[in-house]
Amino acid sequence: MKKNTKTNLLKMAAILIVITIISNVFIGYRLTPESAVKAVRFYPAEAPVILLNERINSNCVFYLVDAGEQYYTVYCKKTKFLWRGYVGSSGQEKTESGVELLNKFWVGEDVDAGWVVSISHDPEVRSIRIKSGDTVIQREAPLNQPVVIQIKTDDRSDMDVKFEAVALSSSDEVLYRLDYEINGNIVEMGKYGWIPERG
The missing domain is CATH 3.10.450 (Nuclear Transport Factor 2; Chain: A,)
Known part of the structure; x- marks a missing residue:
């Protein structure tokens, strides 16, 4: 009787393990x-x-x-x-022109950092520079290749208000600025991205 109970418990444990594995695989x-x-x-x-x-x-x-x-x-x-x-x-x-903002995101928990991910389709753009507080980070921006810049911060709101980002030419001329689009005096809150600096 004890042997049957032990066998049944082992079978149930095996079934539970298989169900757990299948459900984990199913949800990704x-x-x-x-x-x-x-x-x-x-x-x-x-x-x-x-x-x-x-x-x-x-x-x-x-x-x-x-x-x-x-x-x-x-x-x-x-x-x-x-x-x-x-x-x-x-x-x-x-898109096939200008500079695209692919994502701007923040990861909390034990990471506490944000990332700005962009890709330039403008051959005049040579680098992307971000200033966050006293920290300045500049990365080369090869044509049609993604550029990732990490911003160390423990506050998600810093990703919205406390950094400046520009796309620069080989002579450090500002070609694009990461900002909200402005129509006259109206800020288009839904249109955030790389805005051409030149008319």
Whole structure:
């Protein structure tokens, strides 16, 4: 009788483990961050192409994904031994001119940092510079290649009010500024991105 009870308990434990694994796989958990980012269910039918990845820490990796007609930003978080991808932004149709803001996001918890992700289609743009407090970060902006700049901050609101970003020419002339679009005296709150500095 005891042997049957023990066997039944082992069978139930095995069934519970299998159900847990299947449900975790179904909701997007994977063994590696690369497989987790590809398992995100928000992509269109076309298979996503990973353009770049940045390891934030041992438990978090940021990805920029090309899914055909749109870019997606995804960050993957590790929970115990499994990874899951979370869409940071989507629905951004590609353009072929100017500078695109692909995403501006902040990760709290043990990370406390923000990222600005852009891509330049303007051959005159050579670099992107961000000033946050006393910190100035400048990165080269190769044509049609994503540029990622990290801003260390423990306050999400800093990502909205406490940094300035400009796209520069080879002679450090400001070509674009990251800001809200302005029509006359009206700030278009829904239109935030890289605004040409020149008329």
